[in-house]
Amino acid sequence: MGHTESKDELAPETKPEVKEEESLNGVLRELRALQTQPTNHLIADRSCVLENAFSYFKSGKSELSPLEVSMVTSGYSEHAKEQGGPMREFFSLFFKEVLRKDIDMFEGQDHGQQLFPVNNARAIENHWFHALGKAIVVSTMSGGPGFPYLAPIVVQYLRGLECEHDLNISMVQNMLLRQLIKRINNAADGDQLQDAVDSDVERYIDNCGWPRPNMITISNRLELTQYLLKWEILSKRFAALEQLKHGLNTLQFLDKTRDLHEVEKILQAENGDHATAEYLKESLTKEIGRLNPRSERETNAKDFTLKCLPANKRHSEAVSLFHFITGMSSLPVNGIPLEVEFNRVDPSSELPQAITCIQRLRIPLGNETAIAFYSSFHKALTHGQYGFGRSERS
Known part of the structure; x- marks a missing residue:
């Protein structure tokens, strides 16, 4: 996952003791120091938190200003002095809103945990994933909630870590594809394997990048399985993943925390x-x-x-x-x-x-x-x- 020094690089007796939490706090302090612009005051209506948040975080350089939030309910301003409470609730509400099924930005299991970005054209064209990524960074910098809903494999990808070796069928959200993978791998001989391939009416094999001239055989079906898994879990979500990754790298957040495992708590679903x-x-x-x-x-x-x-x-x-x-x-x-x-x-x-x-x-x-x-x-x-x-x- 992160970089691990070998014994040759640092002798055990000279290895410095670095607490990851302190390192993460140091990065957050460094990022807050970059907020040199005047404080922005956002009025967020509870009936349209999603629209308010997307509009704000899609604006240029909004991350360079400290944020204060006032909440409005049914047209009435909520009289609360901004000492962090309204801002934290604003982020919590926003993060819950993007998980709505009708928004269709994520799919997954366990009632909102272990989520995967959806290649939703509307969300991508409107830069929703980028705005969400930026909002997660600003919330974390400001002492607000993270977005601990993503599948571990997604977090590995976003952090630029090797993840293809961890792909497995349990991550496949499409039940038809999951059944196809099982049929291919359960085939006892070439005839059963061909029947499994012929059952691919959705043409997953054609779309996953498998070289079309290559015959599918018992000996290479595991390679085909890897193609199907990579396509379903990562490749078909590429645009959404990259946009979210770009947003999360606001103020170089991902770059600066790449080797800090503590950052997983901000993004990764762990009950x-x-x-x-x-x-x-x-x-x-x-x-x-x-x-x-x-x-x-x-x-x-x-x-x-x-x-x-x-x-x-x-x-x-x-x-x-x-x-x-x-x-x-x-x-x-x-x-x-x-x-x-x-x-x-x-x-x-x-x-x-x-x-x-x-x-x-x-x-x-x-x-x-x-x-x-x-x-x-x-x-x-x-x-x-x-x-x-x-x-x-x-």
Whole structure:
């Protein structure tokens, strides 16, 4: 994958200890120093985040300016001071929007994980993949979420690493092609192999680059399989992959991080919901444990909150709570500090509140019973995701 020094290049006793995370942080600091233009203020309407984002990131040199975001809902501006919360939510919403099936930019499996870019003419002609790549870089530079949805083979390609030896049939999204590959490789003799080739009514073999004069035989069918896999997984997506790669190399991000495995966390699908859920539970348990109740009501609220934390297997609830507190749907590459406090400002309030710009959860003190408390959390997570300065968020 990345460059590994041999024993001849560096003796073990002289090999420097370089922490990848520190190296990645160093690159991000270097890139932020390049943002020398005046701050851009983007007004993003929740009903058209996709259009707002594409328009902004398709504009020239937008990456050279720090970005502040104001969110608008149903024509009303959300009154939130920009300290990172609105911007992070803007990127989270945008990244989720590009995964919509009707946008048709990606296909894959596991409910949005292990994705492959689609060779969509509309997206390519409108430079959507390039704009997305640039947005991922700007979000990462700004402490926002990454785009951890791509198949590992795609990330290898984008980073300029050798990947053809890792191609396999499990990556094939087209079920007809997958069946054809299996028939070709399961053929017991030349007649069965010819039947398999003749069944290729979609003409995959003609399109994959296989030299037409070459006879397909038992001895070279594995070579044919490699042609089919490379075409399906990489070659037919070339335009989309290259455009995304160009966008991700904004400010030479890919070039500067080529040998840093930590960058995979930004792009590669590795059960991101699980990682977010584990981080949330660990961080909140620690912060809630530090609270010093001043009354029986606060003691009860502290205990109720600990019992409210989503169970290990309920990742979707944990992601919802993480989004409620931070405005992000996934954990950024370097983590993010979470804070907890009792709502002593408005002790009669029954709903939890979140100050997303500083990632702080306010525990309500207005509930008389455990059931009322649990219901208040459920209500907040269900209805409190619509904006800053609206309902119980700020």
